[in-house]
Amino acid sequence: MIDVSYLDKIIQKVKQVVEKSKEEIYGLSENARQEYERAKRELEQVKTEIKEIIEEVDRLEKEYIKARIRLVEVSRNFRLFKEEDIKNAYEEAHSKQIELINKREKEKLLRNTREHLQRYLKNLEMTIKRSEELIINISMVIKILNNELSTLSDKIGELQQFQALGLSVITAQEEERKRIAREIHDGPAQSLANIVMRAEYILKLMEVNPSLVKDELLTLMELVRKSLADVRKIIFDLRPMSLDDLGLIPALRRYIEQFTKNYGIFVELTVLGKEYALDSTLAIAIFRIIQESLNNVRKYAGATEVVVKLEYLPDRINGTIRDNGCGFDVEKVLADKEGTAFGIMGMRERVQLLKGKFEIRSKIGRGTEVMFFIPVKKDNKSGGN
Incomplete structure (x- = not known):
């Protein structure tokens, strides 16, 4: 004989599992929406910076070409120029070259960041869409649990069907946990990748222009703080x-x-x-x-x-x-x-x-x-x- 009280406990357990899954998905969806808006704003800022640095690179290329022409002219006619003029021409050309290299490196970094953000936004859009679909589906499951499975104790003959549903719900929960873990991994991991790129840029900068390293380090620290805040918010949204x-x-x-x-x-x-x-x-x-x-x-x-x-x-x-x-x-x-x-x-x-x-x-x-x-x-x- 089947223990009806045991069936009731199973029903309550399934309800708790489904509700917990819905809470986790809802928290992830809300976080994904906020992250989408943040990344969208960051992308617009990066696009503006790219436009500005392209203009700077174009200007520096013209100035560098002009400095090189001046250096060639001085070198060919060194007898007509003082040693100080030759030295100044060389330093001017070298300075423009270094500045141009720095700007090109920064332009490359910004372009990489832009591509990363564009991919990241597409992934977030998919995450939001999938989470909305899952919440609707889980809401339907909850309604089924409330409206139909609550009478399971009076329908012993339907036990097999209920057990199959319970198993599928638990399996869906485990799959959803995997997906949530993957989404959390992809988000912060992408931020860390950006940090690594900036760190590599700083290493190169130390060789060519150490005076700019401090500002880049401050930017890097702010990026780390922001990434840490995002991770903490994800954790809090999942469960305070x-x-x-x-x-x-x-x-x-x-x-x-x-x-x-x-x-x-x-x-x-x-x-x-x-x-x-x-x-x-x-x-x-x-x-x-x-x-x-x-x-x-x-x-x-x-x-x-x-x-x-x-x-x-x-x-x-x-x-x-x-x-x-x-x-x-x-x-x-x-x-x-x-x-x-x-x-x-x-x-x-x-x-x-x-x-x-x-x-x-x-x-x-x-x-x-x-x-x-x-x-x-x-x-x-x-x-x-």
Whole structure:
């Protein structure tokens, strides 16, 4: 006889696996979008620099040719010129040659950087497109899990079909993890390749014009800092480590502090009731809902202030995120199923997976209020009240 409670545990496990995959893919998609915009801006800057340096190279080539002609003239008629004139002609030609070599090397580096950025942008476009498709597919799987597989305990005859689906979901998750690892590798790795190219250029520069090395090293240091910041952001987007180390409220305070610092939007966090530790699945869900709400405020609301309120009750957690932004037509936005609606649907599905309720209220010119409550069972508490 099949143990129905065991089947229920399998269902819950599959739901957790699928939800976790969706969180990882969503985080990667958001990061890819931000990285795409950053790389696009960098490409435009590089194109401008290439145009400028081509003009400089053309100018220096003309000046170098002129200096060489002068040197040839002085050399052929050295008796007619003073030794100082000959020396000056030689130094002028040599100086123009060195400057021309430096500019050509820089032009080559910039062209390589431009090609790398163009390839990188194409890869990011593919990543964004694939992640959007995967999120839609996984959302469908989650709906199936919620609407159909939740009754599996009453349909023992369908066990084989469920097991096959569970296996395919887990396999898809593992494949997606491989892809995420590959995308993360390709992104930072390309940045490091650029760093290596700049380092090679600096080595050549040390031989021909050491005085320029300091400025190039400063540029290289800034590139390293930017790459490190990108890697840290990828790691944070995948999962904020402070959530596991400190708990939900400290992690939220840290995130809100950084959010306010980065975007100049004042966010007030209010916690009501006696705080208790939560299961990691529940904690990350609440964190992601608040994170997505604040991202929507930043992108669309034009708000200056946000109030985030969490209320700990014995059997549930209530949450509210309210801003003083421009507001929007909720029905119209949800009907479009793009942009803001994408994030709203993700929050709603996350709450629904945890058997909670989600509501969003907004009026044009009067701000927006996101509300949710999630039931907390004994199993979802870690350490009790």
